Amino acid sequence: MAESFLPSETVTSWGRVVRASHRVARPRFADELPGLLSALSPADPALPIGLRRSYGDSNLNPGGPIIDMTGLDRVISIDRTTGVMRAEAGLSLSQALQLLVPAGWFLPTTPGSRFVTLGGAVANDVHGKNHHRAGSFGASVTRIKLLRTDGSAHELAPGDPLFHATIGGLGLTGIIEWVEFRAIPIPSAQLDAQDAEFSHVRDYFDLAAEAHTRAEHTMAWIDCLSGGAHLGRGILSSASWRSHGDLVPHREDPKLAMPIDAPGFTLNGMTVRAFNSVFHDLKRMRVGPYTTHYEPFLYPLDKIANWNRLYGRDGFYQYQCVLPPATARDGVIELLKVIAASGQASFLAVLKDFGAHPPAGLLSFPMEGTTLALDFRNIGTRTLDLMADLDRIVLSAGGRLYPAKDGRIPAAVFEAGFPKLQDFRGYVDRGLSSAFWRRVSG
Numbered sequence: 001m002a003e004s005f006l007p008s009e010t011v012t013s014w015g016r017v018v019r020a021s022h023r024v025a026r027p028r029f030a031d032e033l034p035g036l037l038s039a040l041s042p043a044d045p046a047l048p049i050g051l052r053r054s055y056g057d058s059n060l061n062p063g064g065p066i067i068d069m070t071g072l073d074r075v076i077s078i079d080r081t082t083g084v085m086r087a088e089a090g091l092s093l094s095q096a097l098q099l100l101v102p103a104g105w106f107l108p109t110t111p112g113s114r115f116v117t118l119g120g121a122v123a124n125d126v127h128g129k130n131h132h133r134a135g136s137f138g139a140s141v142t143r144i145k146l147l148r149t150d151g152s153a154h155e156l157a158p159g160d161p162l163f164h165a166t167i168g169g170l171g172l173t174g175i176i177e178w179v180e181f182r183a184i185p186i187p188s189a190q191l192d193a194q195d196a197e198f199s200h201v202r203d204y205f206d207l208a209a210e211a212h213t214r215a216e217h218t219m220a221w222i223d224c225l226s227g228g229a230h231l232g233r234g235i236l237s238s239a240s241w242r243s244h245g246d247l248v249p250h251r252e253d254p255k256l257a258m259p260i261d262a263p264g265f266t267l268n269g270m271t272v273r274a275f276n277s278v279f280h281d282l283k284r285m286r287v288g289p290y291t292t293h294y295e296p297f298l299y300p301l302d303k304i305a306n307w308n309r310l311y312g313r314d315g316f317y318q319y320q321c322v323l324p325p326a327t328a329r330d331g332v333i334e335l336l337k338v339i340a341a342s343g344q345a346s347f348l349a350v351l352k353d354f355g356a357h358p359p360a361g362l363l364s365f366p367m368e369g370t371t372l373a374l375d376f377r378n379i380g381t382r383t384l385d386l387m388a389d390l391d392r393i394v395l396s397a398g399g400r401l402y403p404a405k406d407g408r409i410p411a412a413v414f415e416a417g418f419p420k421l422q423d424f425r426g427y428v429d430r431g432l433s434s435a436f437w438r439r440v441s442g
Contacts, residue, residue, distance in 0.1 A: 004036055005065045014308055015055040016315030017378050017407055018435070020062030028071040030088065030177055033147055036067055037175060037431070040149045045433035048171045050117030051092060054124065055318040056407025057435035058170050064433070067175065069119055075099065076178060083183035084142065089119030089176040094252060094302075101249040105183035106241075106294075108140035112350075114250070114299050118179040124404040125168035125364040129217035129239075129298065131354045134184075138167035138360025143180040146173065149431030153177075165427035168361030170403060172428045172437055188245030191217070191297055194238050194289045201232025201336055201351070205329050205370070208353050211238040217297070224349040224374060227340040231333065234351070239297055250295040254305040301348075311377045317407050319387055320373040322354060323399040328370035331397035335372060335390055342386050346374040362424040365402045373405065384408060403436060414440040 005023040012019045025036050040046050047061040048069050060066075072090035079085075083105045085096065093107060094114035100106055111126040120126075125138040134140070146154045146166055154174070156163035166173045194215075198204050204220055211218045215238035222234035301307050308316070323331040332351070339346065349372070356368040376383050391413050394401065400417025401409050415421055428437075 004032070005039075011052070011060060011066065013056055013060055013315070013407065014053050015317055015378075015407055016308055016311070016313070017317065018057050018060055018062070020060060020435075022061060022063070023065040024068055025065065026068045026071050030072060033067075033175055033177060034151070037147055037149045038151065040065070040431035042430040045431050047432060047434045048089075048119065048123075048175045050090060050120035051115050053113050053116055053120070054404045055316075056403075056405065057439070058124075058403050058406065058437075059120075060435045061433060062435055069117060069175075072177070073117075078103075080105075083185060084180065085183055086143070086178055086180040087118055088178050089117060089122075091118050092116065093118070093121065094250070098249050098252065100183050101186070101189055102247050104185055104187070104247055106186045107137075108182060108184050109134045109137050110298060112299065113302055115302065118181075119171070119176040122167055122176060122179055123169060123171040125359075125361050125366070126404070127354065127366045129219045129352060131352070131357070131366055132212045132218070133216055133355065135355065135357035136168075136360055136364060136366050137181070138364060139357060140181045140183075141167065141179060141360070142182055145177040146175070147177055148174040148429050150429075162427055164360065165362050165424055168359075168364040169424065169427070170363065170434065170437065172432050172434065174429050174432070186241050186247075188242040189247050189249065189294055190242040190245040191239040191292050191294055192242050192289065193292050193297060196236045196238075197234075198236060199230055199233050201234070201332055202329060204232070204234065204236060204351060207236050211236060212353065212355075214238070214240070216240045219350055219352040222336075222349045222351050224336055224339050224346050225343070227337070231340065232336040232351075237297070239292070242291065248293075250293070250299070254303055311375070314378045316378055317376050317383060317387065318373060318405040319376060319390060320371060320402040320405040321390070321394045321399050322365065322367055322369050322371040322402075323394065323397045324367065324369040327397035327399070331393060331399065332370060332372055334393050338389050338393065339374065339386070342382075342389075344376055344379070344383065344386055346376055348375045349373070362420040362427075363403070363418055365400065365404070367400070369399070371402075373402075406436065409440065411440045411442055 004025045011022045046065040048067045069090040072088040076086040109128040121137045125136045127136045144156045218238045220236040354366045
């Protein structure tokens with residue numbers, strides 16, 4: 001192994017369930033990448049990583065080498081007339097926004113954290129609260145430079161099969177050196193937003209359908225521990241860019257921090273039920289229109305550094321699924337009934353819709369329908385059994401799970417959800433691998 005890979009460094013998943021030793025390389029310049037790649041082989045495959053916000057094991061390679069790309073964070077070019085930006089793969093979305101927003105541009109779509117690299121946004125084909133309008137991040141990517149462990153370099157554009165394998169390809173098709181994408185114009189850094197309450201999750205669907213016709217961004221927080229007549233009660237938030245205002249970007253550093261792991265006893269069914277009740281009441285007080293900066297609306301958790309410590313040392317699993325329109329209403333109701341009956345805590349439960357956009361990648365997660373994302377504290381077998389019960393509902397509804405959020409999906413469930421998986425296998429670089437890929441590939 002090349003000397004650039006330092007031995008025995010423990011790397012932890014964002015969900016903090018997996019902690020494993022890795023050999024880590026941290027290149028600072030793009031011309032270091034070919035040398036690193038030449039040292040790799042199918043017998044000892046590596047994995048490129050970014051800011052490691054994937055919750056499970058898709059960005060881990062236990063016992064093997066990883067290439068930390070965050071040092072490659074230079075902007076190559078930005079056209080302030082067209083909004084086309086080209087930057088190295090390690091540039092974060094947060095850093096990109098610091099340049100784009102003052103010039104009147106914004107990311108075409110963004111996940112719920114700005115602490116994601118461009119390479120990670122491509123590798124996971126991330127989506128946001130505006131999918132019904134804009135599709136996933138991959139839909140705005142105009143060009144990629146990809147290096148493979150056979151020594152080849154490829155400049156890829158939409159229409160190239162390797163391009164569509166790399167979008168959503170989990171870092172397994174090669175090392176992304178740089179990404180070029182097209183930003184969207186914004187008149188202001190402010191949003192005109194509105195909150196609407198619903199007392200049962202079945203009412204979400206009609207509210208969301210109406211919101212999609214007028215708003216660029218929509219999402220709902222739901223109380224997944226409430227049952228009966230208030231099953232999945234929640235607040236639907238919608239927003240569009242304000243037609244005038246300043247172009248001041250967000251504050252780069254989080255305002256708060258979680259300095260230690262929360263004791264396990266502080267997060268249980270009782271405390272989460274209390275949190276949900278208080279949070280619901282606070283949101284109800286603001287039902288109606290309001291104006292907000294993009295940061296608290298699009299990135300609510302980024303204000304707390306290391307918020308994943310809230311779940312304690314044993315960590316947590318995130319479970320995110322998408323169900324097609326024909327089965328979404330009944331399927332989501334069934335999922336929430338099972339979760340409420342289990343009593344297992346999830347105080348971060350989000351519901352939103354995906355539009356009918358063609359997938360940008362062979363393994364792109366978004367498809368037309370409704371997606372539900374939940375966090376479960378890791379309490380061992382009970383948590384795994386609950387998620388297995390949820391899997392059966394998702395599969396029977398014709399849905400799929402999000403690899404970027406997963407830490408335990410069985411191979412059969414993964415294969416059932418991604419019909420182009422067999423096509424994707426042909427583009428995998430044999431010198432690259434991950435814990436996730438080995439688990440779902442058998």
